[in-house]
Every structure is written in structure tokens, then in C-alpha cells.
Amino acid sequence: MAILRKLSTLLGGDQKADRVVPPSGYTARLTTFTAGAMAFLAVFALALSLATGRLADRWSAELARTATVRISAPQGQMEAQSRAVLKVLETTPGIKSARVLTDAEQRKLLEPWFGPDLPLDDLPIPRLIEVVEESAGPDIEGLRLRLAAEAPGAVFDDHTRWRQPLVSAASRLRLLAAFSLALIAVSTAAMITLAANAALSANSTVISVLRLVGARDTYIARAFVRRFTIRAFMGGLFGTLAAMLAVFLLPAAAEEGAFLTGLGFVGWHWAYPLLIPPLSAIVAFWATRAAAFKTLRGLT
Amino acid sequence: MIELANAAYSYGGGDILTELNLRLAPGSFHFLTGPSGSGKTTLLRLCYMELLPSGGQVNIFDTDVRNMSRDQVANTRRRIGVVHQDCKFLDHLTLAENIALPLDVSGRDAEAELGNLNELLSWVGLSKRADALPPQLSGGERQRAALARAVIMSPDVIIADEPTGNIDWEMALKLMKLLVELNRMGKTILIATHDLNLIRNVKSQTSARVLRIQNRRLQLAGADL
Structure with missing residues (x-):
């Protein structure tokens, strides 16, 4: 309940705190754009991860059940x-x-x-x-x-020598895609931290006046955290929707199972990308919170 | 209320202030004087915790400032109204919003206290300027608005740093009259100024102690005032 209350306060916002800290134009656009671009890339990394997973499973299953006898x-x-x-x-x-x-x-x-x-x-x-x-x-x-x-003249081929490198390559690709997703999350956090630090520096006078009239650190941090969290969420949402549309418009998977045409989501896997905007918001929340409290600790 | 016991402040290896002993009793009126650069502002900043002492002790409302958490500092500042020399307004907020800022940051509902705010604006003669932005105000208006912001939380102590520095004599007397009124209401007042005529004027209206910073130390001013 406490978490829900905090979330509701965060999203509902504090108009006064928002008004007190003036909006800083370029950091707002930078954050939204970065979150959008990262979400776009994350959707493709996710699609790649899921597609290689499917491919590895299919190759593994199909080749494991069949063998060939060649007679020369x-x-x-x-x-x-x-x-x-x-x-x-x-x-x-x-x-x-x-x-x-x-x-x-x-x-x-x-x-x-x-x-x-x-x-x-x-x-x-x-x-x-x-x-x-x-x-x-x-x-x-x-x-x-x-x-x-x-x-x-007969040679029994159980496909092991074909199957192993394919499955191994697909697994590596899946690992690479997962690593890319982690990199994207870390890069998003780094970019948002930079943008938050820029906003905090631009508003150093405001922050110092607020401290002098008795504002607690949480009050000041909340104004920045809420703003950056919402920007990251909105940027993430736009980026995710654009990437989902792009994936949807990719050519359908061919019967031969060509890898590139199979890059997409299947069934309920379409729900996975919808996790990206809230995750983007969570990354922004923690990155901004850490940056804000670090800056505030340097002030009396 | 505010007590300095052998307090000192040094910066960059050099002593700015040393052996400071001061006790601001509830309802007292103090002037702090001294030549420019003598450390008046530094002493005031020690009194509202913008600076921490490098030696000795500063107790505010019976708590050593070095033992205060950041939240405690914020809560204590709500009990001390400060009129800064440069007013420290937020230029994107209206005058009324600037004055109500301490209410907002402390979680009190400024809307509910609109009556108090209007009364305060009227008291400092700025009712018609409520929607003006700080850069649109004259020096005198800014100082009066700063005083209004300093008292909106009904603090126990009011500290003013050269509040009449940028205004004419007539306006300075008006501002002092407001501060004397507050003192009569039981507020503790500490004002830093180098204007001796102003001090004489106030001393003719109320009982005030005059302190002087000389050679980095705090002394009681002599009979020349």
C-alpha cells in the first residue's frame, strides 16, 4: 500500500513543487528523445533475443528428431x-x-x-x-x-555436426541480445543521470533558495525525479510503439524459416515490449533520485 | 534560542571569525555592526546554518548544529525567517508565490492561508503588486517582500542582512518600523547593518543591543551609539 501511495503521489504530482523548479527545455527534450531511442533499440534487441530463442529451439528440436542415411x-x-x-x-x-x-x-x-x-x-x-x-x-x-x-556404402548422419554449431550460434545470439538489453538500460541510466545533473546545475540557485526557506531534500528531489520519470516513460512509450510498428511491418516469416524474416514477436510475446516504458521510468526514477540526492548532499 | 559559545569560523586556513560568544534571548532585539568585510554576513550565516562553525559551538533551539540531520536543519530553518541582502527570490514566480514559498515547502496549504498572505501583503504595502515578478519590483518593494517571506511561517527568530542597503532613508525607516512591530509581537530580531543612523532611530523606539565585529571578534558596542 505504501508503495502504491508513493507511486500515486509521484504520478499525481505536486503542482507546487513542479512550479517551483522551472522546466529546463533542452534537458526535457534530451531525456524524452534518449528514452525513446533506447526503447526503440530495446524492442529490436528483445525481438532478436526472442527470435534467436525460437530458432535455437526449432533447429534443436527438428534436427534432433531426424537423421539421414546416405548411400554411395x-x-x-x-x-x-x-x-x-x-x-x-x-x-x-x-x-x-x-x-x-x-x-x-x-x-x-x-x-x-x-x-x-x-x-x-x-x-x-x-x-x-x-x-x-x-x-x-x-x-x-x-x-x-x-x-x-x-x-x-551407407553412412548414418544424425545431424549432430550440423546441429551443434547452429544451436550454439543461436544461443550466443540470444545472449548477445540480452547483453544489448542490459547495455541499453545502463546507457539510459547514464544519459538520464547526465541530463538530471545538467538540470540540477541549471537550477542550483533555485535549490539553494529552497533549502534556505526550509525545504527538505525529498521535496526538492521529488520535483526533479517526477519530471524525469514521466519524460522517460513518455519517451519510452513512443519509442516502443514506433519499434513495435516497425517490427509488425517486417515481412512475415517465410516457410523456409529464413532468420531475418522471422525477426518479430509471436503470440503473447507481443506483450513483452510493453514492459519497456515502465522499466524506462524505473531506471529514470532511480538515476534521477541518486543524482538529486548526491547534489543536495553537497549543499548545507 | 540561538547561542554561540566560543564559536569560530575559518576558511582556506585563515580565521574569519573567532571566539564568538552570543546569546539571543526570546524577544530580544540585536543589531550587528562593523566595517564592510568584517564578517557580519558570515556570523548571520552561522546563525541560520548556511555555514557550520569550524570551532566552538552553535546551538539553535537548544540543539548543536553539528548534530542536526539534514531534515532537522530544514525544520529548524522554518522557525528562522531570513531577509537576505540580495532577497533571493525565484524570478519565475510571482511576488505572492515567492512570499508563500516557505508554506509550500513545509507542506502547508498556501491556498488555505490565503487570508494570511493577503494580510501580510497589505502589512508590507504590496497588495497591488502580488502578481508582479521579482525583476519588476523596486529595491524597497523587494526588501519588504523579503521581510514578508521571512515572517510568513511566524518564525521565532528573524535575521536580516543589510535589509536597508539598497533603499532610500524613508523606505528604510518603514522597514525598520515593521521589524520593531514584529519584535513587539515577541519575535527575536537580529539585524546586520553598517548604518548607525538607522540603529539610533530604532534605539529611540525600542530597547536594542548593538554588537560590533572587530578584529574577527564580537564585542558589545560602546556609548558612541
């Missing part, structure tokens, strides 16, 4: 080795399903590199078998040994 054999043995591989896979615990990719599917996989109408029959292209694992997964080493015995 002379044309005459390809069919026999394919059948042998399928037989091995069908009898291996932990394998849900296995199927040979059709020529059309293989052509589509190679299309980005070789273009359409690829004559698959004329090229020594390995046969691919898509394997879907059960949640427990198979005994990889045992499976590899059995495949080597039954089909010497």
Missing part, C-alpha cells in the same frame, strides 16, 4: 543396398520410420545449387534415406556397425 554405391548395387538399409532401420529399436527420398525430393534439395531440371540419372548422386527417430532414439553406434555390415 555403384549404380548396380544402389537398389540392393537401399533395401538392406531399410530392413536394418525397420528392425532397429528407436526408429519410428524410414523412407527413401524420391527423385523429385532430391532434385528439389539440389535445385538451389544446380537449378531446375537436373538429370539425376546421369549424375552419380548418393541415395538419401530420411529417418525419423522416436523420442528415446536408437543406439547410434550399434546402428552404424550394423549398417556397415549390411550396406558398406
Whole structure:
């Protein structure tokens, strides 16, 4: 209740205290602009963090559940080795399903590199078998040994060597985005502290007169703290709304999951950016309060 | 009320004031005189805690100023009205707002005390100037307004630093008359001035002690006054 009362006093304001400290034009604009710009950047850092999180989860989940068997054999043995591989896979615990990719599917996989109408029959292209694992997964080493015995041209690829760097890169990106958010918060605090110090210096005569007529430090600080908190909140709100609009207008995520087109918010994640204006106000509140009390302690 | 016991103030390694002994009893009237630069303003600043003594003791309302918290200093200042030499007004506030400033900062409702404010403006002859900004006022008007601000909280002590320094003789007498009235109402008055004629004029109306700062020390002035 006490916190709510304090918050209500802060937002409701003290018109007299506001009137006593004259508004300082450029620090007001500087604070609002800085809070707006930082909120704009914070929304993008947040979007990046959430998008990389989603991407890491998706890559991790999709690649973890699937594997590929690649068969490189002379044309005459390809069919026999394919059948042998399928037989091995069908009898291996932990394998849900296995199927040979059709020529059309293989052509589509190679299309980005070789273009359409690829004559698959004329090229020594390995046969691919898509394997879907059960949640427990198979005994990889045992499976590899059995495949080597039954089909010497078959190589089992559980995607680990692809998955690990991708997941690791996505996790690093997420960490970077979170670090950027922290940097933005600290930079906002630093900028607001500078602006508050400038306002306090510009009003040093007012502050000294107020102290001489019996004003307590809290009365003087409140006038500055309230002003900077509201400016940071309003700047943060405008910056956040502008950035949310920009994110909303980004191209929709493509089916292929291209990273840049997937940079946005999904579902209730749209609520996250709305936390930025109040957080901006909280940062401003503490930064201004610390600056004001530090200045006031230097006066008698 | 205000008591200095062997108090001293030094700045930059040099003594400005030393061996200060003074006791302002309730309802007393004191003048503080001395040549320019003798330390009159410094002594007054010690009395309203704008400066802290470097030696000895300054007790205000029975509390050593060195033991006061910042909030205690603020609360104590509400019981001491000060008329500064340069008035110290906030130029963006009207005269009425400047006078009501001590009420605002102490959390008292200036609107509710509007009657008192109007009465005070009328007492100092500034009723028609309530909405003027400080730079629009003459020297005399500023000094009277400063006196009004100093007394609006009904303080126990009123301290004035050269209140007649920038005004003509007639206006100075008017201001002194107001201060004598306040003293008759029981307020303790301490005025720093170098105007001996003014002191003589007031002494003819009320009983006042005259102190002089000489050689950095406080002395009771002689019969030449």
C-alpha cells in the first residue's frame, strides 16, 4: 500500500513543487528523445533475443528428431543396398520410420545449387534415406556397425555436426541480445543521470533558495525525479510503439524459416515490449533520485 | 534560542571569525555592526546554518548544529525567517508565490492561508503588486517582500542582512518600523547593518543591543551609539 501511495503521489504530482523548479527545455527534450531511442533499440534487441530463442529451439528440436542415411554405391548395387538399409532401420529399436527420398525430393534439395531440371540419372548422386527417430532414439553406434555390415556404402548422419554449431550460434545470439538489453538500460541510466545533473546545475540557485526557506531534500528531489520519470516513460512509450510498428511491418516469416524474416514477436510475446516504458521510468526514477540526492548532499 | 559559545569560523586556513560568544534571548532585539568585510554576513550565516562553525559551538533551539540531520536543519530553518541582502527570490514566480514559498515547502496549504498572505501583503504595502515578478519590483518593494517571506511561517527568530542597503532613508525607516512591530509581537530580531543612523532611530523606539565585529571578534558596542 505504501508503495502504491508513493507511486500515486509521484504520478499525481505536486503542482507546487513542479512550479517551483522551472522546466529546463533542452534537458526535457534530451531525456524524452534518449528514452525513446533506447526503447526503440530495446524492442529490436528483445525481438532478436526472442527470435534467436525460437530458432535455437526449432533447429534443436527438428534436427534432433531426424537423421539421414546416405548411400554411395555403384549404380548396380544402389537398389540392393537401399533395401538392406531399410530392413536394418525397420528392425532397429528407436526408429519410428524410414523412407527413401524420391527423385523429385532430391532434385528439389539440389535445385538451389544446380537449378531446375537436373538429370539425376546421369549424375552419380548418393541415395538419401530420411529417418525419423522416436523420442528415446536408437543406439547410434550399434546402428552404424550394423549398417556397415549390411550396406558398406551407407553412412548414418544424425545431424549432430550440423546441429551443434547452429544451436550454439543461436544461443550466443540470444545472449548477445540480452547483453544489448542490459547495455541499453545502463546507457539510459547514464544519459538520464547526465541530463538530471545538467538540470540540477541549471537550477542550483533555485535549490539553494529552497533549502534556505526550509525545504527538505525529498521535496526538492521529488520535483526533479517526477519530471524525469514521466519524460522517460513518455519517451519510452513512443519509442516502443514506433519499434513495435516497425517490427509488425517486417515481412512475415517465410516457410523456409529464413532468420531475418522471422525477426518479430509471436503470440503473447507481443506483450513483452510493453514492459519497456515502465522499466524506462524505473531506471529514470532511480538515476534521477541518486543524482538529486548526491547534489543536495553537497549543499548545507 | 540561538547561542554561540566560543564559536569560530575559518576558511582556506585563515580565521574569519573567532571566539564568538552570543546569546539571543526570546524577544530580544540585536543589531550587528562593523566595517564592510568584517564578517557580519558570515556570523548571520552561522546563525541560520548556511555555514557550520569550524570551532566552538552553535546551538539553535537548544540543539548543536553539528548534530542536526539534514531534515532537522530544514525544520529548524522554518522557525528562522531570513531577509537576505540580495532577497533571493525565484524570478519565475510571482511576488505572492515567492512570499508563500516557505508554506509550500513545509507542506502547508498556501491556498488555505490565503487570508494570511493577503494580510501580510497589505502589512508590507504590496497588495497591488502580488502578481508582479521579482525583476519588476523596486529595491524597497523587494526588501519588504523579503521581510514578508521571512515572517510568513511566524518564525521565532528573524535575521536580516543589510535589509536597508539598497533603499532610500524613508523606505528604510518603514522597514525598520515593521521589524520593531514584529519584535513587539515577541519575535527575536537580529539585524546586520553598517548604518548607525538607522540603529539610533530604532534605539529611540525600542530597547536594542548593538554588537560590533572587530578584529574577527564580537564585542558589545560602546556609548558612541
